[in-house]
Amino acid sequence: MAEKAAKRECSSPKETSTPKKAKKLNEDGGCFLKPGGDVLASLKTLEILSESAEEKKIIVHGQLEGNDAVVVLEKNPFSKDTLEELFTSSTLKFDMENNIYSSYSLQVPLHLNEIKTTVIYPATEEHLKKYRSHQSFLVEETGDDYQSITLPYIQSRTFSIQWVYNILEKKAEAERIVYEDPDPKVGFTLLPDLKWDQKRVVNLYLIAIVHQRGIKSLRDLTEEHLPLLQNILKKGKEAIRTHYQLPASKLRIYLHYQPSYYHLHVHFTNLKYRAPGCGLERAHFLSDVIQNLQSDGQYYKTRTLSFQLHEGNGLLCKFKEAGRLEFR
Amino acid sequence: MAEKAAKRECSSPKETSTPKKAKKLNEDGGCFLKPGGDVLASLKTLEILSESAEEKKIIVHGQLEGNDAVVVLEKNPFSKDTLEELFTSSTLKFDMENNIYSSYSLQVPLHLNEIKTTVIYPATEEHLKKYRSHQSFLVEETGDDYQSITLPYIQSRTFSIQWVYNILEKKAEAERIVYEDPDPKVGFTLLPDLKWDQKRVVNLYLIAIVHQRGIKSLRDLTEEHLPLLQNILKKGKEAIRTHYQLPASKLRIYLHYQPSYYHLHVHFTNLKYRAPGCGLERAHFLSDVIQNLQSDGQYYKTRTLSFQLHEGNGLLCKFKEAGRLEFR
Incomplete structure (x- = not known):
C-alpha cells in the first residue's frame, strides 16, 4: 500500500485533481499513458462483479480516490499474423505427457499477449448493476x-x-x-x-x-x-x-x-x-x-x-x- | 530456418530419434523441458485447423521432422488469487477515452499470463479431422x-x-x-x-x-x-x-x-x-x-x-x- 501511495504522490496536483483528462508521453515508447497510467496500481479492489472462464474475462469493482470504478479485463484472441513470432520467441514449460499427448505452459513476449482493459470511472450504481452477474x-x-x-x-x-x-x-x-x-x-x-x-x-x-x-x-x-x-x-x-x-x-x-x-x-x-x-x-x-x-x-x-x-x-x-x- | 536447424542439432542422437521420451532439466529453473522444449520453435506451421476469438483459442496443424503434429493454444482464465499482483505489477498503455470510458492495453508479467499448450505428436489424419473446424x-x-x-x-x-x-x-x-x-x-x-x-x-x-x-x-x-x-x-x-x-x-x-x-x-x-x-x-x-x-x-x-x-x-x-x- 505504501508503494501505491508513493506512486500517486508523484502525480502533479493538477493531474491529481483531474486525473481523467491529463495525458503524458510514456517513457519507454511512443504510446500515451493516462495518469491513469497507474490506475490499476491505485485501485482498491472491492469485489469481482463477474467473470467468465470461457471468455477469459473478469470484471472488477474498485475505488479510486474514494470514487467507484469498474475495470473490465479480457484477454485478446490469438492473431494469425504473429503466430510464427509467438512460436519462435516463447518459452515452453513442460507440464505432463501421456502417450501422444503432452501439455505445457507457454510464456510469451509481453507485446504478443496483451490484455484489453476498459475502465469506467467514475462509475455509478447503474454501471455496477449492469456489470454484476445476476441470478x-x-x-x-x-x-x-x-x-x-x-x-x-x-x-x-x-x-x-x-x-x-x-x-x-x-x-x-x-x-x-x-x-x-x-x-x-x-x-x-x-x-x-x-x-x-x-x-x-x-x-x-x-x-x-x-x-x-x-x-x-x-x-x-x-x-x-x-x-x-x-x-x-x-x-x-x-x-x-x-x-x-x-x-x-x-x-x-x-x-x-x-x-x-x-x-x-x-x-x-x-x-x-x-x-x-x-x-x-x-x-x-x-x-x-x-x-x-x-x-x-x-x-x-x-x-x-x-x-x-x-x-x-x-x-x-x-x-x-x-x-x-x-x-x- | 537456420536457427531452428541449429537448435535441433544440439539434441543428442538418441534424443533426436525418440524425441517424445527424453526429458532434461530446464537451465533457467526447476521445471522440466521435453526436447520437446523447442517443439514450437521447430514446428513448421501448415494450417490453422480452427480458432475461437470468443474462447481465445487456436488450433494449429504443423510438422515436426516430417511428422504431423496438432498444437492447441488456449489462454488461461483470470485467477482471483493473483489479481492484486497483476494490478500492481503490470504496465498500462493508453488506447482511447470517451467520457467516463477509457481503454488500455495491459502488459502483464510472464508468470501471470501463461498460455495452456497441448501438443499431439505424432498426430494421425483422424486427429486433424477431429480438430479441423467444419462447415x-x-x-x-x-x-x-x-x-x-x-x-x-x-x-x-x-x-x-x-x-x-x-x-x-x-x-x-x-x-x-x-x-x-x-x-x-x-x-x-x-x-x-x-x-x-x-x-x-x-x-x-x-x-x-x-x-x-x-x-x-x-x-x-x-x-x-x-x-x-x-x-x-x-x-x-x-x-x-x-x-x-x-x-x-x-x-x-x-x-x-x-x-x-x-x-x-x-x-x-x-x-x-x-x-x-x-x-x-x-x-x-x-x-x-x-x-x-x-x-x-x-x-x-x-x-x-x-x-x-x-x-x-x-x-x-x-x-x-x-x-x-x-x-x-
Missing part, C-alpha cells in the same frame, strides 16, 4: 399468466419503440437497409443488428422488422399471420443469399420470447455464430412457429412458454409477487 | 425424411450403446449414480455427465437415462410415453434440489435432437451455464415435449424438426445424396 430464473408462463401478469406489465411500461418506427419510415438508419418489402400487411424491413460490425459474414446478424404495427410478440400470433411469417422466411432468406452469398442452410432464423422490444421482429444469424440469445430458453425457430400455427392457430395463446429472466428484471418481480416462481 | 448446415427433417433417410442411417450404423446398458445394470459407474427410479416402464438413472467435473454447481450437468429400451429419440415419443417423461421431469428436479440445492427454476431440462446416442436420455444443466448443445438448433425443453404430446400424440412423428450437422457427418451425407439440403 437468473426460468419462468414458465402459461397463457393465463400472460394475460394476468405479462400483458399488464408490458402495457404499464412506456417501452418507447419510436426508434423502430423511425426505421420503418426511413427517418433513421435508411442507408443501412439491406432489403425491404413495403407491403403494409406482409412487408418488412431487413437491416443489420447493431451488434454486428458487418465486417465478417461469420457473425452475420440481421433483423427483419415487420411493417404491421400492434403485433407485440409470439403471443399475439395466430393463423392469420401465416402469410406475414412465410413472407419473411422466404424473402429474408433470398435477400441474405443475394447480399451475403449465404444459403438458407447456414442460417438460424428465429424469434425471441421475451423479446427486448414489443414490435414483432425476426432474427437472422449465421448458424456458425453462437449469437447471444440463441439458446432454447429464448429462441424459437420461425419455421417451428409457422408449423405450430398451421396445426393450431391458438398455439401461442394457449401454450406454456419457458424463458429466462435475470434478477432485477421488472417482469421477474411480477412473477415472484404472483407466487409463480419456484425458489426452493 | 455446418441446418437440416430440416420432415417426418418422411426421418423414415426414408435418418432411420435407415441409424439402423445401418453399429452405434454401440453397451456402455449405456452397463450404467443401467450397474456394471459400470454405479458409484456415480445420483438418483435412481428402478421402475422398468417409467424409471431412470440420473448421473453426472462426463463433461461435468462435479466441483462447482455453476456448470452442473446431469443426464437421466431411461430404463425402458428401444426408445431411440424424440421421434419415437408418443402420448404413451407421457408418464415416463413426467416422471423424469418431476423426480429429476427433486433429486437435483436434494443433492445440489438447486431449484427447478435454475435448471434447463431438455432433450437433444439429433442425440449423440440413440437411447432416450434427458439433459439437466444449470441455467447459468451455457452448456454445449443448448442452442435451439439441438435442444428441446422436456416441458415443451410433454405439452406437445399432450395436444397431439403424433407431434414428433409428423413435424419437421430442424437441427445442425457438421460437414463430414454421415447423416449429413445422406441428406445431401437425397437432395434434401440447400447449398446455394
Whole structure:
C-alpha cells in the first residue's frame, strides 16, 4: 500500500485533481499513458462483479480516490499474423505427457499477449448493476399468466419503440437497409443488428422488422399471420443469399420470447455464430412457429412458454409477487 | 530456418530419434523441458485447423521432422488469487477515452499470463479431422425424411450403446449414480455427465437415462410415453434440489435432437451455464415435449424438426445424396 501511495504522490496536483483528462508521453515508447497510467496500481479492489472462464474475462469493482470504478479485463484472441513470432520467441514449460499427448505452459513476449482493459470511472450504481452477474430464473408462463401478469406489465411500461418506427419510415438508419418489402400487411424491413460490425459474414446478424404495427410478440400470433411469417422466411432468406452469398442452410432464423422490444421482429444469424440469445430458453425457430400455427392457430395463446429472466428484471418481480416462481 | 536447424542439432542422437521420451532439466529453473522444449520453435506451421476469438483459442496443424503434429493454444482464465499482483505489477498503455470510458492495453508479467499448450505428436489424419473446424448446415427433417433417410442411417450404423446398458445394470459407474427410479416402464438413472467435473454447481450437468429400451429419440415419443417423461421431469428436479440445492427454476431440462446416442436420455444443466448443445438448433425443453404430446400424440412423428450437422457427418451425407439440403 505504501508503494501505491508513493506512486500517486508523484502525480502533479493538477493531474491529481483531474486525473481523467491529463495525458503524458510514456517513457519507454511512443504510446500515451493516462495518469491513469497507474490506475490499476491505485485501485482498491472491492469485489469481482463477474467473470467468465470461457471468455477469459473478469470484471472488477474498485475505488479510486474514494470514487467507484469498474475495470473490465479480457484477454485478446490469438492473431494469425504473429503466430510464427509467438512460436519462435516463447518459452515452453513442460507440464505432463501421456502417450501422444503432452501439455505445457507457454510464456510469451509481453507485446504478443496483451490484455484489453476498459475502465469506467467514475462509475455509478447503474454501471455496477449492469456489470454484476445476476441470478437468473426460468419462468414458465402459461397463457393465463400472460394475460394476468405479462400483458399488464408490458402495457404499464412506456417501452418507447419510436426508434423502430423511425426505421420503418426511413427517418433513421435508411442507408443501412439491406432489403425491404413495403407491403403494409406482409412487408418488412431487413437491416443489420447493431451488434454486428458487418465486417465478417461469420457473425452475420440481421433483423427483419415487420411493417404491421400492434403485433407485440409470439403471443399475439395466430393463423392469420401465416402469410406475414412465410413472407419473411422466404424473402429474408433470398435477400441474405443475394447480399451475403449465404444459403438458407447456414442460417438460424428465429424469434425471441421475451423479446427486448414489443414490435414483432425476426432474427437472422449465421448458424456458425453462437449469437447471444440463441439458446432454447429464448429462441424459437420461425419455421417451428409457422408449423405450430398451421396445426393450431391458438398455439401461442394457449401454450406454456419457458424463458429466462435475470434478477432485477421488472417482469421477474411480477412473477415472484404472483407466487409463480419456484425458489426452493 | 537456420536457427531452428541449429537448435535441433544440439539434441543428442538418441534424443533426436525418440524425441517424445527424453526429458532434461530446464537451465533457467526447476521445471522440466521435453526436447520437446523447442517443439514450437521447430514446428513448421501448415494450417490453422480452427480458432475461437470468443474462447481465445487456436488450433494449429504443423510438422515436426516430417511428422504431423496438432498444437492447441488456449489462454488461461483470470485467477482471483493473483489479481492484486497483476494490478500492481503490470504496465498500462493508453488506447482511447470517451467520457467516463477509457481503454488500455495491459502488459502483464510472464508468470501471470501463461498460455495452456497441448501438443499431439505424432498426430494421425483422424486427429486433424477431429480438430479441423467444419462447415455446418441446418437440416430440416420432415417426418418422411426421418423414415426414408435418418432411420435407415441409424439402423445401418453399429452405434454401440453397451456402455449405456452397463450404467443401467450397474456394471459400470454405479458409484456415480445420483438418483435412481428402478421402475422398468417409467424409471431412470440420473448421473453426472462426463463433461461435468462435479466441483462447482455453476456448470452442473446431469443426464437421466431411461430404463425402458428401444426408445431411440424424440421421434419415437408418443402420448404413451407421457408418464415416463413426467416422471423424469418431476423426480429429476427433486433429486437435483436434494443433492445440489438447486431449484427447478435454475435448471434447463431438455432433450437433444439429433442425440449423440440413440437411447432416450434427458439433459439437466444449470441455467447459468451455457452448456454445449443448448442452442435451439439441438435442444428441446422436456416441458415443451410433454405439452406437445399432450395436444397431439403424433407431434414428433409428423413435424419437421430442424437441427445442425457438421460437414463430414454421415447423416449429413445422406441428406445431401437425397437432395434434401440447400447449398446455394
